[in-house]
Amino acid sequence: MNGKKGGTNFQLTAEEHANLCVKLEEMLDWGCEFDGELVQGRPLPRAFVNAFGADPRRSPKLLGFMLWEGVPANASQTQAAQGDFYRKRDEWEAAWSAEQQRMRALAEQAVLEYDSGQQAPGVASGQLMARLSFLAQSSELKAPSHFGLQKVDERPPPRTGEDLLAALRAGLVFLEEVVADGFGVDNLKITLRSLSSETLQIALRRGTIFQQRSWNHRQDLVTGVDYVILVPPGGCVTKEVLGYSMNFTCPPPRNDEMHIAEFYFDVERVLGSQALIWDHFQSLFK
Structure with missing residues:
Protein backbone atom coordinates (compact mmCIF):
# COMPACT_ATOMS: atom_id res chain seq x y z
CA MET A 1 0.00 0.00 0.00
CA ASN A 2 1.26 3.48 -0.89
CA GLY A 3 0.69 5.54 2.24
CA LYS A 4 3.65 7.93 2.36
CA LYS A 5 3.75 11.40 0.85
CA GLY A 6 7.11 10.53 -0.67
CA GLY A 7 5.54 7.60 -2.52
CA THR A 8 6.97 4.76 -0.37
CA ASN A 9 5.10 1.41 -0.43
CA PHE A 10 4.74 -0.66 2.74
CA GLN A 11 2.69 -3.47 4.20
CA LEU A 12 0.20 -3.12 7.04
CA THR A 13 -0.03 -5.80 9.70
CA ALA A 14 -3.46 -7.16 10.58
CA GLU A 15 -3.33 -5.23 13.84
CA GLU A 16 -2.43 -1.97 12.08
CA HIS A 17 -5.19 -2.51 9.53
CA ALA A 18 -7.74 -3.11 12.30
CA ASN A 19 -6.52 -0.03 14.16
CA LEU A 20 -6.92 2.14 11.05
CA CYS A 21 -10.45 0.81 10.56
CA VAL A 22 -11.33 1.76 14.15
CA LYS A 23 -9.91 5.26 13.61
CA LEU A 24 -11.88 5.54 10.37
CA GLU A 25 -15.17 4.69 12.07
CA GLU A 26 -14.43 7.19 14.86
CA MET A 27 -13.71 9.98 12.37
CA LEU A 28 -16.76 9.29 10.20
CA ASP A 29 -19.14 8.43 13.03
CA TRP A 30 -19.91 5.55 10.72
CA GLY A 31 -22.76 3.25 11.62
CA CYS A 32 -24.31 2.07 8.36
CA GLU A 33 -24.26 -1.22 6.51
CA PHE A 34 -24.74 -1.69 2.78
CA ASP A 35 -25.84 -4.72 0.83
CA GLY A 36 -26.61 -3.13 -2.49
CA GLU A 37 -28.62 -0.57 -0.53
CA LEU A 38 -28.69 0.78 3.00
CA VAL A 39 -29.48 -1.95 5.54
CA GLN A 40 -29.20 0.01 8.78
CA GLY A 41 -27.55 3.05 10.35
CA ARG A 42 -26.87 6.56 9.08
CA PRO A 43 -26.01 6.53 5.37
CA LEU A 44 -22.66 7.66 4.10
CA PRO A 45 -22.66 10.57 1.63
CA ARG A 46 -23.31 9.30 -1.89
CA ALA A 47 -20.13 10.97 -3.24
CA PHE A 48 -18.13 9.14 -0.56
CA VAL A 49 -19.71 5.80 -1.51
CA ASN A 50 -19.00 6.46 -5.18
CA ALA A 51 -15.33 7.21 -4.45
CA PHE A 52 -14.53 4.56 -1.84
CA GLY A 53 -17.36 2.04 -1.88
CA ALA A 54 -20.05 1.13 0.61
CA ASP A 55 -17.62 -0.50 3.05
CA PRO A 56 -14.60 1.76 3.71
CA ARG A 57 -12.69 -1.15 5.25
CA ARG A 58 -12.47 -2.70 1.79
CA SER A 59 -11.07 0.48 0.22
CA PRO A 60 -7.26 0.49 0.14
CA LYS A 61 -7.45 3.95 -1.46
CA LEU A 62 -9.14 5.41 1.63
CA LEU A 63 -6.84 3.71 4.12
CA GLY A 64 -3.86 4.81 2.05
CA PHE A 65 -5.17 8.36 2.07
CA MET A 66 -5.45 8.23 5.88
CA LEU A 67 -1.85 7.11 6.16
CA TRP A 68 -0.77 9.75 3.64
CA GLU A 69 -2.45 12.39 5.87
CA GLY A 70 -0.53 11.14 8.91
CA VAL A 71 -3.14 9.03 10.77
CA PRO A 72 -1.06 6.66 12.98
CA ALA A 73 -1.39 2.97 12.11
CA ASN A 74 -0.44 1.37 15.43
CA ALA A 75 -1.68 1.77 18.98
CA SER A 76 1.51 3.29 20.40
CA GLN A 77 1.53 5.98 17.71
CA THR A 78 -2.16 6.62 18.34
CA GLN A 79 -1.62 7.06 22.08
CA ALA A 80 1.31 9.43 21.45
CA ALA A 81 -0.73 11.44 18.92
CA GLN A 82 -3.66 11.64 21.32
CA GLY A 83 -1.39 12.79 24.13
CA ASP A 84 0.13 15.46 21.89
CA PHE A 85 -3.35 16.60 20.80
CA TYR A 86 -4.64 16.94 24.35
CA ARG A 87 -1.46 18.67 25.49
CA LYS A 88 -1.76 21.23 22.68
CA ARG A 89 -5.47 21.66 23.39
CA ASP A 90 -4.81 22.32 27.08
CA GLU A 91 -2.05 24.81 26.20
CA TRP A 92 -4.33 26.61 23.74
CA GLU A 93 -7.22 26.75 26.22
CA ALA A 94 -4.92 28.12 28.94
CA ALA A 95 -3.53 30.78 26.57
CA TRP A 96 -7.04 31.67 25.37
CA SER A 97 -8.30 31.99 28.95
CA ALA A 98 -5.36 34.24 29.84
Whole structure:
Protein backbone atom coordinates (compact mmCIF):
# COMPACT_ATOMS: atom_id res chain seq x y z
CA MET A 1 0.00 0.00 0.00
CA ASN A 2 1.26 3.48 -0.89
CA GLY A 3 0.69 5.54 2.24
CA LYS A 4 3.65 7.93 2.36
CA LYS A 5 3.75 11.40 0.85
CA GLY A 6 7.11 10.53 -0.67
CA GLY A 7 5.54 7.60 -2.52
CA THR A 8 6.97 4.76 -0.37
CA ASN A 9 5.10 1.41 -0.43
CA PHE A 10 4.74 -0.66 2.74
CA GLN A 11 2.69 -3.47 4.20
CA LEU A 12 0.20 -3.12 7.04
CA THR A 13 -0.03 -5.80 9.70
CA ALA A 14 -3.46 -7.16 10.58
CA GLU A 15 -3.33 -5.23 13.84
CA GLU A 16 -2.43 -1.97 12.08
CA HIS A 17 -5.19 -2.51 9.53
CA ALA A 18 -7.74 -3.11 12.30
CA ASN A 19 -6.52 -0.03 14.16
CA LEU A 20 -6.92 2.14 11.05
CA CYS A 21 -10.45 0.81 10.56
CA VAL A 22 -11.33 1.76 14.15
CA LYS A 23 -9.91 5.26 13.61
CA LEU A 24 -11.88 5.54 10.37
CA GLU A 25 -15.17 4.69 12.07
CA GLU A 26 -14.43 7.19 14.86
CA MET A 27 -13.71 9.98 12.37
CA LEU A 28 -16.76 9.29 10.20
CA ASP A 29 -19.14 8.43 13.03
CA TRP A 30 -19.91 5.55 10.72
CA GLY A 31 -22.76 3.25 11.62
CA CYS A 32 -24.31 2.07 8.36
CA GLU A 33 -24.26 -1.22 6.51
CA PHE A 34 -24.74 -1.69 2.78
CA ASP A 35 -25.84 -4.72 0.83
CA GLY A 36 -26.61 -3.13 -2.49
CA GLU A 37 -28.62 -0.57 -0.53
CA LEU A 38 -28.69 0.78 3.00
CA VAL A 39 -29.48 -1.95 5.54
CA GLN A 40 -29.20 0.01 8.78
CA GLY A 41 -27.55 3.05 10.35
CA ARG A 42 -26.87 6.56 9.08
CA PRO A 43 -26.01 6.53 5.37
CA LEU A 44 -22.66 7.66 4.10
CA PRO A 45 -22.66 10.57 1.63
CA ARG A 46 -23.31 9.30 -1.89
CA ALA A 47 -20.13 10.97 -3.24
CA PHE A 48 -18.13 9.14 -0.56
CA VAL A 49 -19.71 5.80 -1.51
CA ASN A 50 -19.00 6.46 -5.18
CA ALA A 51 -15.33 7.21 -4.45
CA PHE A 52 -14.53 4.56 -1.84
CA GLY A 53 -17.36 2.04 -1.88
CA ALA A 54 -20.05 1.13 0.61
CA ASP A 55 -17.62 -0.50 3.05
CA PRO A 56 -14.60 1.76 3.71
CA ARG A 57 -12.69 -1.15 5.25
CA ARG A 58 -12.47 -2.70 1.79
CA SER A 59 -11.07 0.48 0.22
CA PRO A 60 -7.26 0.49 0.14
CA LYS A 61 -7.45 3.95 -1.46
CA LEU A 62 -9.14 5.41 1.63
CA LEU A 63 -6.84 3.71 4.12
CA GLY A 64 -3.86 4.81 2.05
CA PHE A 65 -5.17 8.36 2.07
CA MET A 66 -5.45 8.23 5.88
CA LEU A 67 -1.85 7.11 6.16
CA TRP A 68 -0.77 9.75 3.64
CA GLU A 69 -2.45 12.39 5.87
CA GLY A 70 -0.53 11.14 8.91
CA VAL A 71 -3.14 9.03 10.77
CA PRO A 72 -1.06 6.66 12.98
CA ALA A 73 -1.39 2.97 12.11
CA ASN A 74 -0.44 1.37 15.43
CA ALA A 75 -1.68 1.77 18.98
CA SER A 76 1.51 3.29 20.40
CA GLN A 77 1.53 5.98 17.71
CA THR A 78 -2.16 6.62 18.34
CA GLN A 79 -1.62 7.06 22.08
CA ALA A 80 1.31 9.43 21.45
CA ALA A 81 -0.73 11.44 18.92
CA GLN A 82 -3.66 11.64 21.32
CA GLY A 83 -1.39 12.79 24.13
CA ASP A 84 0.13 15.46 21.89
CA PHE A 85 -3.35 16.60 20.80
CA TYR A 86 -4.64 16.94 24.35
CA ARG A 87 -1.46 18.67 25.49
CA LYS A 88 -1.76 21.23 22.68
CA ARG A 89 -5.47 21.66 23.39
CA ASP A 90 -4.81 22.32 27.08
CA GLU A 91 -2.05 24.81 26.20
CA TRP A 92 -4.33 26.61 23.74
CA GLU A 93 -7.22 26.75 26.22
CA ALA A 94 -4.92 28.12 28.94
CA ALA A 95 -3.53 30.78 26.57
CA TRP A 96 -7.04 31.67 25.37
CA SER A 97 -8.30 31.99 28.95
CA ALA A 98 -5.36 34.24 29.84
CA GLU A 99 -6.06 36.49 26.83
CA GLN A 100 -9.74 36.72 27.75
CA GLN A 101 -8.81 37.70 31.29
CA ARG A 102 -6.38 40.34 29.98
CA MET A 103 -9.11 41.76 27.72
CA ARG A 104 -11.60 41.99 30.57
CA ALA A 105 -9.07 43.60 32.90
CA LEU A 106 -8.10 46.21 30.30
CA ALA A 107 -11.73 47.00 29.54
CA GLU A 108 -12.54 47.46 33.24
CA GLN A 109 -9.53 49.75 33.74
CA ALA A 110 -10.32 51.78 30.63
CA VAL A 111 -14.02 52.26 31.38
CA LEU A 112 -13.18 53.36 34.93
CA GLU A 113 -10.53 55.81 33.75
CA TYR A 114 -12.15 57.25 30.63
CA ASP A 115 -15.90 56.63 30.77
CA SER A 116 -16.85 57.12 34.40
CA GLY A 117 -17.70 60.84 34.00
CA GLN A 118 -20.64 62.58 32.38
CA GLN A 119 -20.25 61.90 28.66
CA ALA A 120 -22.80 62.98 26.11
CA PRO A 121 -24.83 60.10 24.59
CA GLY A 122 -22.78 58.28 21.97
CA VAL A 123 -19.43 59.47 23.39
CA ALA A 124 -16.97 56.99 24.92
CA SER A 125 -13.24 56.26 24.80
CA GLY A 126 -12.63 53.30 27.13
CA GLN A 127 -13.00 50.56 24.54
CA LEU A 128 -10.60 52.38 22.21
CA MET A 129 -7.86 52.58 24.84
CA ALA A 130 -8.46 48.99 25.99
CA ARG A 131 -8.23 47.65 22.43
CA LEU A 132 -5.10 49.63 21.53
CA SER A 133 -3.39 48.52 24.75
CA PHE A 134 -4.41 44.92 24.09
CA LEU A 135 -3.03 45.01 20.55
CA ALA A 136 0.18 46.48 21.95
CA GLN A 137 0.55 43.24 23.97
CA SER A 138 0.19 45.12 27.27
CA SER A 139 -1.56 44.03 30.46
CA GLU A 140 -1.81 47.65 31.61
CA LEU A 141 -3.41 50.60 29.87
CA LYS A 142 -1.03 52.50 27.63
CA ALA A 143 -1.12 56.28 27.75
CA PRO A 144 -2.97 57.90 24.81
CA SER A 145 0.28 59.69 23.87
CA HIS A 146 1.90 56.29 23.27
CA PHE A 147 -0.32 55.97 20.18
CA GLY A 148 -0.11 59.63 19.15
CA LEU A 149 -3.56 60.49 20.52
CA GLN A 150 -4.54 63.79 22.13
CA LYS A 151 -7.55 64.91 24.15
CA VAL A 152 -10.13 66.79 22.11
CA ASP A 153 -10.21 69.48 24.83
CA GLU A 154 -6.64 70.39 23.88
CA ARG A 155 -7.50 70.92 20.23
CA PRO A 156 -7.89 74.47 18.85
CA PRO A 157 -11.44 75.33 17.71
CA PRO A 158 -12.26 74.75 14.03
CA ARG A 159 -12.08 77.61 11.55
CA THR A 160 -15.66 76.99 10.48
CA GLY A 161 -18.58 75.73 12.52
CA GLU A 162 -18.84 74.06 15.89
CA ASP A 163 -16.70 71.05 16.72
CA LEU A 164 -18.90 67.92 16.77
CA LEU A 165 -17.86 66.79 20.23
CA ALA A 166 -18.28 70.31 21.65
CA ALA A 167 -21.76 70.51 20.07
CA LEU A 168 -22.71 67.17 21.62
CA ARG A 169 -21.52 68.30 25.04
CA ALA A 170 -23.35 71.62 24.74
CA GLY A 171 -26.59 69.87 23.82
CA LEU A 172 -26.81 71.53 20.40
CA VAL A 173 -27.13 68.21 18.58
CA PHE A 174 -27.89 64.63 19.43
CA LEU A 175 -25.92 61.74 17.93
CA GLU A 176 -28.70 59.55 16.59
CA GLU A 177 -26.48 56.90 15.04
CA VAL A 178 -22.96 56.14 13.85
CA VAL A 179 -22.56 53.04 11.68
CA ALA A 180 -19.32 51.77 10.14
CA ASP A 181 -19.11 49.30 7.28
CA GLY A 182 -15.71 48.38 5.84
CA PHE A 183 -13.10 51.08 5.34
CA GLY A 184 -12.54 53.75 2.72
CA VAL A 185 -14.80 56.31 1.04
CA ASP A 186 -18.25 56.69 2.65
CA ASN A 187 -17.76 53.74 4.99
CA LEU A 188 -18.80 55.79 8.06
CA LYS A 189 -22.40 57.02 8.30
CA ILE A 190 -23.25 59.66 10.93
CA THR A 191 -26.77 60.83 11.75
CA LEU A 192 -27.23 64.05 13.76
CA ARG A 193 -30.47 65.51 15.12
CA SER A 194 -30.61 69.21 15.91
CA LEU A 195 -31.66 70.35 19.39
CA SER A 196 -31.32 74.01 18.39
CA SER A 197 -33.68 76.59 16.93
CA GLU A 198 -30.94 77.77 14.56
CA THR A 199 -29.16 76.25 11.59
CA LEU A 200 -25.94 74.64 12.79
CA GLN A 201 -22.62 74.16 11.07
CA ILE A 202 -21.09 71.08 12.68
CA ALA A 203 -17.40 70.47 12.02
CA LEU A 204 -16.43 66.82 11.78
CA ARG A 205 -12.71 67.24 11.81
CA ARG A 206 -9.86 65.29 10.34
CA GLY A 207 -8.44 62.93 12.93
CA THR A 208 -11.73 62.34 14.79
CA ILE A 209 -11.82 58.78 16.15
CA PHE A 210 -14.77 56.42 16.28
CA GLN A 211 -14.45 53.37 18.51
CA GLN A 212 -16.19 50.02 18.51
CA ARG A 213 -18.69 49.70 21.33
CA SER A 214 -17.51 46.27 22.52
CA TRP A 215 -14.92 43.52 22.08
CA ASN A 216 -16.11 42.45 18.63
CA HIS A 217 -12.50 42.42 17.36
CA ARG A 218 -13.23 44.78 14.48
CA GLN A 219 -11.40 47.95 13.55
CA ASP A 220 -11.77 51.41 15.04
CA LEU A 221 -11.80 54.27 12.53
CA VAL A 222 -10.28 57.73 12.18
CA THR A 223 -11.55 60.38 9.74
CA GLY A 224 -9.08 61.53 7.12
CA VAL A 225 -10.90 64.61 5.78
CA ASP A 226 -12.53 67.72 7.30
CA TYR A 227 -16.31 67.94 6.88
CA VAL A 228 -18.87 70.63 7.68
CA ILE A 229 -22.38 69.28 8.21
CA LEU A 230 -25.32 71.69 7.95
CA VAL A 231 -28.08 70.74 10.36
CA PRO A 232 -31.38 72.70 10.02
CA PRO A 233 -33.34 73.77 13.13
CA GLY A 234 -34.95 70.70 14.64
CA GLY A 235 -33.87 68.67 11.64
CA CYS A 236 -32.04 65.39 11.21
CA VAL A 237 -29.12 64.92 8.79
CA THR A 238 -27.14 61.84 7.73
CA LYS A 239 -23.63 62.25 6.36
CA GLU A 240 -21.41 59.55 4.84
CA VAL A 241 -17.69 60.18 5.35
CA LEU A 242 -14.28 58.59 4.92
CA GLY A 243 -13.06 56.57 7.89
CA TYR A 244 -9.54 55.15 7.83
CA SER A 245 -8.94 51.86 9.63
CA MET A 246 -6.63 52.14 12.66
CA ASN A 247 -5.16 48.63 12.35
CA PHE A 248 -5.21 45.61 10.09
CA THR A 249 -4.88 43.06 12.89
CA CYS A 250 -8.69 43.06 13.20
CA PRO A 251 -11.13 42.72 10.28
CA PRO A 252 -13.02 45.79 9.02
CA PRO A 253 -16.28 46.84 10.69
CA ARG A 254 -19.45 45.28 9.35
CA ASN A 255 -22.46 47.51 9.93
CA ASP A 256 -21.17 48.14 13.47
CA GLU A 257 -22.56 50.86 15.71
CA MET A 258 -19.77 53.14 16.92
CA HIS A 259 -19.03 55.72 19.61
CA ILE A 260 -17.20 59.00 19.02
CA ALA A 261 -14.07 59.11 21.19
CA GLU A 262 -12.79 62.03 23.25
CA PHE A 263 -9.39 61.65 21.62
CA TYR A 264 -8.19 62.66 18.19
CA PHE A 265 -5.25 61.71 16.02
CA ASP A 266 -3.55 64.59 14.26
CA VAL A 267 -0.21 63.46 12.88
CA GLU A 268 -0.15 65.31 9.57
CA ARG A 269 2.42 63.10 7.87
CA VAL A 270 0.40 59.97 8.72
CA LEU A 271 -3.19 61.03 7.98
CA GLY A 272 -2.47 61.31 4.26
CA SER A 273 -3.19 57.66 3.45
CA GLN A 274 -4.51 54.39 4.79
CA ALA A 275 -1.12 52.70 4.40
CA LEU A 276 0.66 55.33 6.52
CA ILE A 277 -1.94 55.00 9.29
CA TRP A 278 -1.52 51.22 9.32
CA ASP A 279 2.27 51.59 9.41
CA HIS A 280 2.03 53.98 12.37
CA PHE A 281 -0.24 51.87 14.57
CA GLN A 282 1.03 48.43 13.61
CA SER A 283 4.56 49.52 14.57
CA LEU A 284 3.23 50.06 18.11
CA PHE A 285 1.66 46.61 18.36
CA LYS A 286 4.90 44.59 18.25
